[in-house]
Amino acid sequence: MLRRVSRREEGPPPAAGRGAAKQASTFGVALLTAYESLVISGDIRRHQGKTIFISGAAGGVGHFAAQIAKLHGLEVIGSAAKAASLDLLRQLHVDHIVDYSRQDVVREIREGFGPW
Numbered sequence: 001m002l003r004r005v006s007r008r009e010e011g012p013p014p015a016a017g018r019g020a021a022k023q024a025s026t027f028g029v030a031l032l033t034a035y036e037s038l039v040i041s042g043d044i045r046r047h048q049g050k051t052i053f054i055s056g057a058a059g060g061v062g063h064f065a066a067q068i069a070k071l072h073g074l075e076v077i078g079s080a081a082k083a084a085s086l087d088l089l090r091q092l093h094v095d096h097i098v099d100y101s102r103q104d105v106v107r108e109i110r111e112g113f114g115p116w
């Protein structure tokens with residue numbers, strides 16, 4: 001059952017809350033960087049249906065870039081290595097995930113998406 005809690009009972013915000021706020025404060029520039037690169041400079045709207053490779057696709061900029069590319073109808077190949085990063089790419093429904101610590105990224109892309 002819900003009940004009102006006074007500020008005194010609540011105590012300080014949990015540490016996870018403070019961490020989340022710090023993390024969130026980095027999102028703006030990272031999102032704008034991805035947006036500027038893909039939408040403004042890259043004019044991604046003209047590339048619907050094509051395939052894009054995003055290195056570091058689970059990183060601060062990369063995870064926004066992957067989502068922007070998918071929103072614009074591109075097929076996304078994303079690379080990452082850490083387990084949490086690979087997990088994030090699966091959660092973001094990145095189409096093709098390359099683990100750069102185990103796979104040869106260039107060969108994977110050439111063989112999967114060539115003719116080059």
Ligand SMILES: NC(=O)c1ccc[n+]([C@@H]2O[C@H](COP(=O)([O-])OP(=O)(O)OC[C@H]3O[C@@H](n4cnc5c(N)ncnc54)[C@H](OP(=O)(O)O)[C@@H]3O)[C@@H](O)[C@H]2O)c1
Pocket residue numbers: 026029030031033055056057058059060061062079080081082085086100
């Ligand atoms: N964040 C911003 O606001 C911002 C703004 C402007 C420019 N930039 C530039 O954008 C780039 C990425 O920044 P970020 O903030 O997104 O960094 P980040 O959060 O550290 O992400 C970088 C990603 O690159 C991957 N990575 C690490 N070493 C790699 C390697 N040797 N080969 C391939 N992938 C590797 C990592 O994947 P794993 O974790 O799976 O290893 C990581 O997720 C940097 O050059 C940065 O200077 C960032």
